[in-house]
Amino acid sequence: MAETVVSFVVERLGFLLTNEAKFLYGVCDQVKQVQAEVKWMHDFLKDADTRQIEGERVGNRVWEVREIAYDTEDAVETFIFEVASRRGCGIRIILKRFTCLLNEARLRRKVGLEIQAIQTRISNLTRSLQTYGIKHLNEGEGSSSATERRRLLRRSYSHVVEEDFVGLLNDVGILVAELVTKNTHCPLVSICGMGGLGKTTVAKKVYHHRDVRRHFDGFAWVCVSQQWKAQDILQGILKKLIPEIKNKEIMEMRDDELFKKVYEVQKEKKCLVVLDDIWSKDAWNALKDAFPNEKIGSKLLLTTRIKDVALHVDPNGFLHQLRYLNEEESWELLQKKALRRRDDTDSSVGIEMEKLGRKMAGQCGGLPLAVVVLGGVLATKHTLDEWETVNRNVNLYFRKGKGHDQEYSGVSDILALSYHDLPYQFKSCFLYLEIEEKETRTDVAERCLHELAHRCMIQVQVNESTGRIKSCRLHDLMRDFCLSKAKEENFLKVIDFRHGSEPVESTSSSTTRRIALYLHTNVDTFVLPPQETTQHLRSALFFNPYVDGLFISSFVEIDEFMPKMKSFFEDFKLLRVLDFGKGIKGRFPKAIGKLRHLRYLSLNGSHLTGSESVIGKLKYLETLDLRVPSYFPISMPNRLWKMERLRHLYLPFFTHSRRIRWDGLRNLEILVNLWPDNFEDLLKLTKLRKLKASCIEFNALGTIINYLSDPATCLRHSSFTLKAERFCSEEDLTLLCRLLECHHLYKLSLRGPIGKLPDDTHFSPSLTYIELGGSRLKKDPMVTLGKVPNLRRLELESDSFAGEEMVCSTMSFPQLRSLVLRCLENLEEWRVDEGAMPNLSSLRIQYCEKLKMVPDGLRFVTSLQEFKILQTAKRI
Template sequence: MAEFVVSFVLERLQGLASEEASLLHGVSSQVEQLRVEFQRMQCFLKDADARESESKTIHNWVVEIKEIAYDSEDIIETYVIRVASRSMQSFLKRCVCILNEGKALHKVGSEIQSIKTRISQLTTSLQTYGIRAITEGEGSSSSAYGRQQRVLRRSYSHVVEKDFVGLEEDVEELVGLLVSEDKENYYRTLSICGMGGLGKTTIAQKVYNDQNVKRHFDGFAWVCVSQQWQTKDILQGILTKLIPHERDRIVFMREEDFVRMLVQVHQSRKCLVVLDDIWSEAAWDCIRHAFPTGGDMGGKILITTRNQEVALHVDPHVYLHEPRLLTEDESWELLQKKAFTKPDGAEPRDDKNMEDLGREMVKHCGGLPLAVIVLGGILVTKQTLRDWEMVHRNISSYIRKGKGMRQQHGVSQVLALSYSDLPYQLKSCFLYLGNFPEDSEIEADKLYPLWIAEGLVSLDDQAEGETMMDVAERCLVELAYRYMVQVEVDEFSGRFKSCSLHDLMRDLCLLKGKEQNFLMVVDFRHGSEKLVDYSSYYSSLDSKVRRLAIHLGEDGFPKIRTAQHLRSLSFFVPSKYICIPMPKNFHFKGFKVLRVLDLGGIQFSKKLARAVGKLIHLRYLSLRNSGFRKLPSSIGNLGFLQTLDLRLHEQLGVSGTIPNVLWKMKSLRHLYLNDLVKTKEILRLDGLSKLELLETFTTHLFDLKDLFMLTNLWKLNARVQVEVLEDLVAIINYLNIRANRLQHSSFYIGYNFCSEEEVNLLRQLLECRRLNALHIGGVIGKLPEHHHFSPNLTMLEFSRSELKEDPMATLEKLPNLRRLALGSNAFVGVKMVCSKLGFPQLKFLKLKELSNLEEWMVDEGSMPNLSSLEIGCERLKMVPDGLRFISTLQELKISISSEDFQRRLRVVHGEEGADLYKVQHVPSIIFNPYHSSTSISMEEVFRLIYGGRRSITSSQHA
């Protein structure tokens, strides 16, 4: 860990010497001497880091080394701030301040000399204690990590697969009880109880997604309660899953409305609600009134908990199910699945000696699935028998430390070994996940820029043609590959969508983060501000903790003290649907060396404080899901800013004005905007030569010609309202000529393509190889032939196109199309046909507001990979017969449709509709017949949706 910190400081000192040489006037030679001292120290750290657990003395040395590295950076950063601030002062003030320069130079020189002395003393101590210098290439974790990183690619889909061993009977038993109609064998509540890591949630997921369960219940909801629960969040989460089409209305309901509405749902429909990871009786007491005990239609509750008393409190007649521990044979089988899968997809290894060692090691896991999985994550990177023997020796050592203690402690030691085995760069990446709240889904696209801003991913690992986002993604791949994190893959792109930590892994993360003084988390949710030890909090800030995460409750801001040494300050609000007001007395002036400032979910009375513009070392500034009226022009001073996220809170509907200063941010790499961002003048983008990601480029904010200046973009989302044909020509020229590095592009084009010249330009646009996603909003006289569509097009959407010829005949021939949406009179014909072998890669299809469509035919063999289908055409007479052949279809959503169409898919008085057999294999069928802009009460909505009818409505837990 110390090796990482020193490496980071070395990289920063090198950057200061090259990029900010003018700000180091007078101390450049001292900085260079300091860099040389750290290079010498780094040679000893490879051995010291590896032996940190041997003794308290070595541990204290490693901690001291990190503090020296951080202190060094503080000294240089503070000096740079002083020089930079003087350069912005008026001439008169500059003359006054010049008298103090000699003192400042002498002070920073003395401080650097003191640092050098501390390094020298520590180096001597390390040598005395037998810590040896390891040169690059001799067991260097850095070089080994770099080589391994370049081998791992994101295409290894097995990193997110859930192997299931030994618990099949548990699933079968629980499914049988859930769907049983036998009154003598009836349980309203079922509970899966047991220690952390036993596989409770995995079993619950298997049960929840079982086909028999899906057919038996009408509504489904899965919520994770966790330790830091909020009543509103739980009730809101259940309700939005039971009636997902009313999400936008539900987010503004009061808590008592949630209860009343949920009671109505439970009394009218047969629902299954899963409460995952419920820790306390108090959590149930706050939501119990939403679950009526009598008069329901067979609805049931499935809970997972570590505490049997909690299960009995929920329902004294609960069915208690405690999963057993794995046998040694089952543990070995699971370990094989995790450890013997090679990155290149080769056949699993089968080595007798490895099996002997493996069977010996799984004994230490105590039959706990999570411990076996984590052990597999360690061994999957070990390719030789010698490597396995080393892990075997280490695991024995770890377990001996826990000998005589309870089983859970021994398992924790196995998990700790997985952390110890990480390369030092990945240790920091893992510890950083502790910033995020318990049970949170951490968006990959948010995590990557944070890792980059903190310097946790290194330029040394960047291969030719890669961005730092690619390097960060490979770090997450590695953590997933070792089963340190759980990841969710975007089915459309195949890339990681989010990641999360198992409870035990998060405990390990926070424990190690505290040991390493890596970060501090202060949790004020659910009244826990009463439990916060403020003396400990302030003491931690005084001890130079570098990262602070504040988890806010709905009560608002607590007491927060500034700390000049903080590198990272992040706020987390209870829900993305709310904003917490920022107190007027909160100031940013005290955070002198801040690199990361995350103000997501914070509401500002008028505008963001001007003092933010003085945080000149910021690399990351996020105002996502926040609200402000105006952004100060002082943010133009943030010359080192890499990521700026201005995606304002859409639920608030409050627009924010930004000044024309973006062009000053020469280091900007990631810029996020949305439609709520406004400007009084067209914003300049010239000078942003390093910009790699831009979301969203809109013509009401920017001049289309500025796209030509952004030659380093690799991801672009753009919304263009074409005024003249020259605009369309400019887009085509940009994609064909200037966008050399563009890998992911999405365009919305608002224009009518009627004349021959316009259709010809549309053809040229569709042929652009760097175009991945396209939405045309406007009339299209004639759709170009399929060979004019680029094979790189993966998403197409058409609205108001008024196509007279069936577009499917053309679009089904596109080899890589994965998403297709036809909406709002995109097609005005009455019949549409999807042919055999058509749409070979299509996964998502939406047909909505095609007002004339009456007949849709799907041939057997069409759309063989379709997983999600939405139909919203009021004149459509029946479901295509060919849907019954699409075995991959997981979700069918019926939005706008006639009553007759819906009846064909329902069971009314025990009689199946005429088309139900065509989709009976689909796990999730969602009805949403209500569609109106008229404002009515939720009770009226409920009666319109469910009054007197039973519907098949399911929303799968992701």
Template sequence: MAEAVVSPVIERLGDLLLNEAKFLSGVRVQVKDAHTKLLWMRAFLKDADAHVRDGDERVRLWVVQVRDTSYDLDDVIETYVLKVVSKRNGRGVISVLKRYACIFSEGIYVHKIGAEIEKISSSIATLTSSLQTYGIRELRVKEFGETSSNNIQPQRDLRRAYSHVVENVVVGFDKDIEELVARLIGKENPHRHRVISICGMGGLGKTTLARKVYHHPQVRAHFDGFAWASISQQCVVREVWEGILFGLTSPTQAERNEIKSMGNGEIAKKLYNLQKQRKCLVLLDDIWTTSTWDGLKAAFPQDETNSKILLTTRIKNVAFHVDQNGFIHEPRCLNENESWELFQKKTSCFGKDPTNSKDNERMGVLGREMLRHCSGLPLAIIVLSGLLSTKHTVNEWEEIKGNVMRYITKGREHDDSKYSGVSSVLGLSYDELPFYLKPCFLYLAHYPEDATIQVKELCLMLVAEGFIPSRGASTDSSEDVAYDCLSELVERSMIQVEKWGLTRKMKSFRIHDLMRDVCLSKAQDENFLQFNDLRNRGEEPLKSVSTDIRRVAIYFDRIYDFLPFVDNINSALRCLIIELVMSQKKLRHVINSFLMLRVLKVSHRDPLKLPKEIGKLIHLRLFSTSHNTLVENIPSSIGNLRCLQTLVVKSYVDNVKVPNVMWKLEQLRHLSLPYVHGIPAFSKWLRLTNLRNLQTLTGVQLKYLDRNDFLRLTNLKKLAIRVDRNLERIFQDPTTVTFVRLRHLQIDCSEERVRVDIVPVILSYPQIYKLKVEGTIVKLPEYNQFSPNLIKLKLEYTHLKDDPMPTLEKLSSLRVLSLHECSYDGNEMVCSKGGFPQLESLQITYLPSLEEWKVEEGALSSLHFLRIDCCLKLRRVPDGLRYITTLKEMEITSMRREFKERVEEGGEDFYKVHHFINKCE
């Protein structure tokens, strides 16, 4: 992890040296020297981390010193910028007079800072020179996108599996086994999948599943030869090839000697030809890296063959790399009943004594309670079962229950079996991460248990913290690189996607409870982040914080005097996430205590005035308030935050005052202002003169914008704007107001009492894929006026007079359509044959005049989901629904009882909907 700490500091210093030399007046030489020494040290850190994992306590202490020294250097530079450079940014006569008045003392301070940097550089040099003592060698630093090759042999050896060890107790894998067997023997198309991969997080039972398939009678009858290779040991290609060849041929001793005398090319060719000539099954268990396969692949046919490869891996990218056309199977965690079944079968003492029925009943209750902590992970259930098998009384089970998480994750002391604990198994995934992914994973520690984590928000925070490496000449934004980092965690099975977006990009994800426990533990060990959740905890005190901690997340659900806790936290805190009832006075205290913050997230339930002191946080990159925060004002001092990249202020307070200072924030990329009934209170104009990097702009009104400013926002990707009848002031010539990068557009014209023509706005954004229109409009644009890329469309309060379906059904890319809240005032809609060829989701909500909806045969041919809500005059579902074979689910809510009865079993319209799931509420 030290490498992950040092690398952002190196990048920070490099940016200062290259792009912001003016900030280093007086200390540039010292900073350059420290930067050079850190670069040299980083080359050794990968090997040092490997020594730490091998249990070398001396090296662990050395790594801690490296980490702390890097933090010290970062703090000194940040302090220098805070105390010296901020004074130089002052303007006006008074600022100039103050500048000259303190120039002598400032010179002394610069000298002092230079001396501190030199002292830290000397410490770095001393630490580097001691490397030889510990046997640490220089390793090439991995570039972004490469796979780590850390030496984690001792941990991997514990997970080594053997083909002959058959697990008799297997639960929840019946369907998995059936599907994998069918893919392997491939009766219909035997050549369809050359490689079958089982991919998932550690402890999920991938090897157990592979072993059951490997020994399955149908598989044994189908293939002529079998070989099992455990790749979890340090992969020596020659040894793996020999082992596979021995398994496929069962050679005599003389034949073995002959094989061993062959050259690498000869043995690879022999193995290759054998798989071409016969039907062979080779199982490659626990393969971690693409480079491992690159070393092995010469011995495996790449073209059509009757032989197959079955492999297990935690990393999906490895499976894709082995065969892009292969089949990837991802086992799920066990459900509650399956977990209980596995627990009962593995816990040898449970229920064996029928005379102790009361004890058995109590132990059953305790067992189910403890199982919840396993979250369906087979390894965790097996660890818990093995532990309880040695405990025969209710009292002993009660004792285990009190410390169940410690027992499950850490395992029993002095037990070196491969099932001794879950943390060591799941921790392998963390150890294997390249340095740039480790802080991305540890950052997840600030989210509460079972939280749905929004990808966009997390990407912005990672960028603000400086954890995202650059890609050299790449045109990808930092946010794009952050997304790719999170995608790597998905590929490595460390997080699970919960929701995909319309463009097949990840929108949200979750982290398994036990993987989160690993995350929390690692974050605490590294002084990276501390998580405090006092919701529903009564008077439980806050945990003490290490004086070196850099990030703190605090969640409250009541008034709590947390200021003594704050006073004990390191003043060099970089990130604070705080959810509580808080006064302006307390927030002011927090701000004054942590002037080096880069990320500040606040959630508050009562009206809150942001103090002017927020302008002191000149290092702040991200400031946001949650959706339930009642912000009353934004102080003008926020214009001092020249490093700010993301400003998100959500509030339900009317007329939030927004000062005209946003133009000063030249680094701003994402600006989301309060949108209380769409009316934030700007003083007069919202100047955006210098915001050339702006990608997101939401919560603004057209009448407050200057046209010239607006035209300069050529990097906008998302725009949510309230327009008025005078929109030609901005959109007078759509051919000159084209924003080709924009993908997401929201138009709100609900403030106007007359109909607004939105066609000029639509024509100005030719590449959007997501559009929302709210408010009364003159007419719906023609289908060829919409973007050809439009995927999602939502209409609300548009009060259309004409049926929108004849226009919208011609949008060939449209996949999601929502007609909400009086979007259409007519009484009939018709979807014609061939219309909506790609539409997957259709929602019709509160169309009070709609009486008849017709769907012709051949319309909506791709529809998966349909929702009809509060259309009280609609008499029946369309007859054409019976022709839509793709429809999987229909929800009917807030409709008349007669309508619901018609579609329920036995109703007049049931024949139209019986082929898919129908939910009536």
């Protein structure tokens, strides 16, 4: 994590030197020098950041490196802030201007002394790091006995097969069938999943399965892990595939001979080679020349936490992702582990112990490793009191691995392997996920989430229409690890006012740079941490505990907090991120207008009045989210057009003044909730990549169509909602056809009567999401919509189809993932032919009261995972 911080600071200092040079006059050389020294120190951290586990002393040195990096950035940015705020104070009055110059001189001297002190700290730390044997990047990679111990701990052996196997037999069957079926489509079979999910356990069951043993002539199992040598791996494979060769002969082979021999034996006979726990593409690149890529009968089975590794080995290979255990399976496995060592006379548990056991099994989140560790603890506990003691300390056992079976090093250690293997730029992204599930806002953020998902560290939900990440979550145990790591790294301080006047988290004297505040309706509980620990705050996130998803049960009034929060905003001059969260209500603090460094401001879901006069002063803002509830309309900031650095703008769902000047907003990349009052100025936004717009009249439709049709725009994703009383005239229908043909449009929502749908040739291939409401179509819309080539989500809402029968014919809807039929009052018959909707995963039928039966043809849709029916005919 220290490497993450230092890398970011190096980049940030470079940005400031380039873009804020006018404010750094007199100290530029010092800033450049300290930037170079921080960058040089970063190379030490490539070794040190992975060696904190070896001892507290090394960990403390790494912590100091992180603090130095932060302090360097703070000193430079504070200087810039002070100079910028003082300049211009006396342009018209010479005396005031002279005073400003004197103040700048004092500031330069102050920051110069601060940078000099930082350079001294860097020199002392560098010597200290070398004392502990931490090496510069050019001196080679660090190694240690602790690393070797962890490598041996993670090593797997094919002959050690798990006795207590629960819930994964179906996975074994799928994998065995893929390996032994003749004329199978690929030579690679991969098992993917997060640490502790049972990849190696399943692989061993497959490896020893009787059908697999009958099918193949040769078998080899090798554990790759994070520390590997290609020569050792190939020697191990060869010893297993050709046991008659003497070890000495294999050991004396040159590398090229090893590769050739392993390759040839797999072509001569059917072999199954298992590469267990492979972490990197580099490992495969070093081994791939030893494996044939033709369909010759030999197969490769690999296990990995990282999906991209399996796809890199063979993009067309068979990839199997393991699921989590359900509650019943978790309890079954826990019983096997916890009661295995008891006498037959003492092998049962009472009703109360079973309730407690089931509760603890549920806390394992379906992760087999967690159940096994917990079972090892309970195996030595025989009374209800002892089980209750374990229940109170479940998380402690998971973290420290205090199990009866000493081969398990603890759940947290296993999960930590994934964290330590992350590239530095993804570690901060991961630690941010302990707070809440946040939307992605840039391509960089989305790449980070994809990387974490491919490493099985987070679980993502993908938007069916765009294929992009819609939301993400952490497995319960991964979140516990995330919380623990964030606290260890001093990444974030959580203050929860729901639990009394004192913050829940430790109030240590170390500097806090990110804070999350869970508010409470009782103002007496509002106690901020000491100002000296938060003066360098960069992020402040507010949460209303009475928000559940989209539902807000109670708004938290912050007006009563303002006297205590006044200094909160006045003192935190370096604040970059401010998110008021959903369900916050009150007056918008005027002091926010002085936060020069603020880059991100969100009022999404809140109701803060008086914000329009303050927000306009934040000319360095890059993201502004004004999606307040529609029942709390707000006025737009009167100086919005002057915020030239704005990149992402989320407009209110409803506002008193819709007309906006776009003169200075030429850097906008994302624009959400645009209304027709502003369509004419769209051509000024040349960098716009994402647009979400609405229209309630045909007069403005031509303008938006021209923009969406322009091939010169940078648009990647656009969503459009058209609400009209009728689509009657030929001119209306012509405009509708032109709208459907827009190649930048991916989502279209039409609200209002349509005589008939345009021919399918008018539907753009980019359209992936269509929503119809009140269309009153008399002709079956499935005939036309089924031919839209890339349609992934379709919603037929109230009164969209007035007919009685719909048919989804063979080969229709080839890409459809989600289908919603809601309030189709006349629909009685729905037929689905074999071969229709081959990729459908979600189907919802709601309030179609005359629909007689579910289509028999749905039995052919093997991809269906979610099927919900609400208030339809009684016979369904």
